[in-house]
Amino acid sequence: MGAEGEATSAALRPGNRDDFDRLYRENYPRLLRTLYAITGDAAAAEDCVQEAFVKAWRAWPRFRPERAPEGWLHQIAVNTAISYRRRAKLRSVGEILRRLGRPAVGRDPGDAATASDVIKALAALPPRVAADFVLRYHHGYNNREIARLQGVSERTVGARLAQARDELSRRLGPDWRGKLPTSETAGVHFPRGRSGVSDA
Amino acid sequence: MPDRDLSQHIRRQLSAALDGGAPLIAPLPSQARFAAPRGAMPSPRWRLRALTVAVAAAGIVAVTFAGPPQPREWVVQSVNGISKQVGIPAGSATPTPKNESATSGQKKPNAPTESPEATAEPGESPEPAESQQPPVSEPIDGGGGGDHSPEPSPSNGD
Numbered sequence: 001m002g003a004e005g006e007a008t009s010a011a012l013r014p015g016n017r018d019d020f021d022r023l024y025r026e027n028y029p030r031l032l033r034t035l036y037a038i039t040g041d042a043a044a045a046e047d048c049v050q051e052a053f054v055k056a057w058r059a060w061p062r063f064r065p066e067r068a069p070e071g072w073l074h075q076i077a078v079n080t081a082i083s084y085r086r087r088a089k090l091r092s093v094g095e096i097l098r099r100l101g102r103p104a105v106g107r108d109p110g111d112a113a114t115a116s117d118v119i120k121a122l123a124a125l126p127p128r129v130a131a132d133f134v135l136r137y138h139h140g141y142n143n144r145e146i147a148r149l150q151g152v153s154e155r156t157v158g159a160r161l162a163q164a165r166d167e168l169s170r171r172l173g174p175d176w177r178g179k180l181p182t183s184e185t186a187g188v189h190f191p192r193g194r195s196g197v198s199d200a
Numbered sequence: 201m202p203d204r205d206l207s208q209h210i211r212r213q214l215s216a217a218l219d220g221g222a223p224l225i226a227p228l229p230s231q232a233r234f235a236a237p238r239g240a241m242p243s244p245r246w247r248l249r250a251l252t253v254a255v256a257a258a259g260i261v262a263v264t265f266a267g268p269p270q271p272r273e274w275v276v277q278s279v280n281g282i283s284k285q286v287g288i289p290a291g292s293a294t295p296t297p298k299n300e301s302a303t304s305g306q307k308k309p310n311a312p313t314e315s316p317e318a319t320a321e322p323g324e325s326p327e328p329a330e331s332q333q334p335p336v337s338e339p340i341d342g343g344g345g346g347d348h349s350p351e352p353s354p355s356n357g358d
Contacts, residue, residue, distance in 0.1 A: 021229035028226045033218045042221050050233040057234035118217035137206050138214055158203055165204060178204030 012069060015061035023069055024053055030070075030139055031077045037134040038081040039088075040123025048084050052077035071149040074131075078150075082127045121171040125164055132157055133164040 012019045028049060035052075036045040056076050063072065122130045128150065135141045135149065136157075143161075147154045169177035206214070229235060 020234075024229050024232060024234075025226070029224050032224065032226075036218060036221060053232060054234045116217045116221065118214060119221050122217075134214075134218065137211055138218055143203065161203070165206075175207060175210050178206045178210075180204055 012063070012065055014063040014065060020057060020060050023056075023073065027070060027073050028053075031073065033138060034074070034131050034134045035077055035081045037119065037122040037130045037138075038078070038127045039084060040119050044084060044088075045081075048080045049077060052080040055080065068148060071151065074149045075151060078127060078131050085127060117172060121168050124171070125167055129160045129164050129167075132160045133168075136161055 012023070031049050031052065032045055035048045036042055039045050039048060052073070056073055059076075063069070122133065125133070132146050132150065135146050136143070141149070143154045143157045146157045150157065165176060165178050169175070
């Protein structure tokens with residue numbers, strides 16, 4: 001479980017640099033993990049997180065304090081990662097077209113060593129599905145909190161999680177399909193001090 | 201649809217994959233990318249100063265290298281350069297009007313054989329002859345041509 005994600009419930013002043021620095025420190029780890037699952041590349045995830053904070057900094061003076069800052073940042077970051085994946089896909093199509101008729105280039109041994117099967121399977125999921133899966137099973141959010149972060153209904157979150165489990169179980173094994181909650185596993189462990197997304 | 205949960209083993213595997221692949225080295229806020237544009241962007245006052253300095257430097261360079269126009273200067277320089285390469289003294293090269301005046305002006309005082317008397321025409325002597333131009337201070341008394349004494353004779357006083 002990620003122990004990152006500290007309190008962000010203190011009053012935030014839009015446009016204030018210190019408050020934005022605090023947001024950056026508190027949300028960077030969670031966003032990096034989530035975007036790593038979406039992109040499947042650690043360097044690309046760092047790049048996307050930094051780019052997301054640049055966009056957020058530009059929009060920071062217009063931020064509405066009544067909105068949850070975690071969800072605001074999360075949506076910016078996920079949209080940035082989606083744009084990255086779209087561009088990467090276009091680049092890969094261009095590479096395929098350029099290499100038509102030529103021998104295929106072998107994979108970088110470094111990539112094969114660092115990118116685990118789990119990361120590759122996560123990166124193959126639709127971006128928002130992968131983000132929901134990481135938020136739920138790595139960061140410890142419940143469905144309601146994820147729904148608030150993503151700006152969708154809880155039903156949508158449940159459907160995305162089921163889709164993720166199905167896809168991952170096909171790629172990684174039946175254990176990834178999960179099991180129905182029992183009395184022991186019903187309680188979801190939440191990271192310490194994560195109160196940025198309240199149920200209010 | 202029932203909300204299934206993952207086993208602890210699978211969760212640990214997920215966390216290990218995420219934490220191992222993307223080590224958490226969060227840059228400081230001051231080192232983050234969003235902090236760079238604000239710090240790197242110069243203020244309008246500095247921009248104005250930089251513009252002033254750039255204009256002044258451009259003006260100095262223009263005044264230094266442009267200068268007054270010197271027509272045909274390149275011809276003189278190229279001819280002198282060619283004459284040096286060939287081995288001909290610069291003065292004996294085909295002179296341009298400017299070069300000729302420059303060489304004649306330099307050689308006149310150094311030439312030992314050239315005197316004002318030797319170069320001057322017979323009728324253009326710098327020292328006027330006595331026979332042709334009498335001195336202005338000599339009184340004209342209308343007397344004999346041989347008497348040039350300015351003193352009066354003693355017989356006039358008696």
